[in-house]
Amino acid sequence: MRRLLNRFSNLPIPFKIVLSFAFVILVGSILLSMPFSQQIGSQATYFDHLFTAVSMVCVTGLFTEPLAHTYNIFGQIVGLVLIKLGGLGLITLVATIVMQLGRRVSMKDEVTLRQALNSGSMINFRNFLLSVVKYTFLIEGIGAFLLTFHFVPLFGWARGLFTSIFLSISAFNNAGFDNLGTTSLQGFVDVPIVNIVIPLLIIVGGIGFSIWFDLAQNFKSFIAVRSWIDLRGRYRRLKLHTRLVLNWTLFLIGAAMILFMLSEWHNPTTLGSLSLSGKIQATFFQAVTLRTAGFATVGYTNLHLFTIIFMTVFMFIGGSPGGTAGGAKTSTVALVVKLIWAEVTGQQHVHYQKRTLDNEIVRRALVIVVMFVILNFVGMSLMSIFDETVPLQYLFFEAVSALGTVGLSADLTPDLSRGSQTVIMFMMFIGRLGPITIFTALGQFERKQKPKVYASGNIIIG
Known part of the structure; x- marks a missing residue:
């Protein structure tokens, strides 16, 4: 066992992260497939449990x-x-427990954790890591407490609290994921507390841990000096x-709300039959869930084709x-958009905001976006081979939803082939x-190879 741990410790950082996720998936799928985890009469196979894990x-x-x-x-x-x-990563939680027990984490493991959390600085990383785990549980607890005001009266104390x-x-x-049925949160399309608490949890969780602490630090100094006038400063x-x-984030949510309203306002199977308050709630919820949350309060099989197309674009961007x-x-796509604008304007x-961005960062952003585009088309193409009768827009929607870890579907996933x-x-x-x-792979190869420079060449483009 110690030999395996030593081998794991010596692996490159990307492999550590990949293997930790794969290990959790394997163990999780085995636990889910056990009879003591399933409802009586469950017909799920191991493939279904593996897919769920x-x-x-x-x-x-x-x-x-x-x-x-x-x-x-x-x-x-x-x-x-x-x-x-999956949300925080196995390595993150294990390292947090080790730190709490008073043991030291090696610099190599700290680098792994920093990459897993996309933390740009190693300063006070121990405090950063512990704060991430602590405030994660705190925010989830607050969210659960607020949701009990609706679900406890609806389901009773035991089921309502657990839900x-x-x-x-x-x-x-x-x-x-939800534990309510097969239609996500469609039954709560006009319940204010659900349509406020769930989206706020989605935004806070998906905005990035480093954003929390930057906002918190500035909020504390803002309160200390009571500089209410100098908000811009x-x-x-x-x-x-x-x-x-x-x-x-604000732009994407606002734009998604406007487009969703314009497209679905009079659709009787989505927004058309709702009150004004219900339409606003449903629009806000759908705009936020595109930040890769996967919940839905309307049926996606009833959406107009234009709605499916623009939602696919927003899902691609993600959190x-x-x-x-x-x-x-968001920041990756933003840099690519800024790069395009820079090329167009010469x-x-x-x-960005009177700051010149490092060309290396912009180049990496472009690589990531291009790879995501390629992977989406490869996934859609493979799915079209296995399920050629399914309309292409729904396969593309499913592919982007999967690669973007969004989880939205036009009730298609269970009916697809195993392929x-x-x-x-x-x-x-x-x-x-x-x-x-x-990011880590690009970082590993950085400066390890001598730069190669050949005679200049010219290629015609455009």
């Missing part, structure tokens, strides 16, 4: 068999553990990354780095680990 650890939300109809309370608790491990805890953890980790004191993520969300990431460098479901499993796994492993 992958989706839970990759915090996606897609399933081949409904969780509520397949797993008993113990199985659902196992699912919550898998979601927690509130389950939904809070799933929402914060952007997992998209306080905003400028936020880190450049924080400002970029906040601006793009922010260093959080529980997936996708290509600028030599990429700028397509296998493709989806690989896409969920790649989507959860893709940005992390790409």
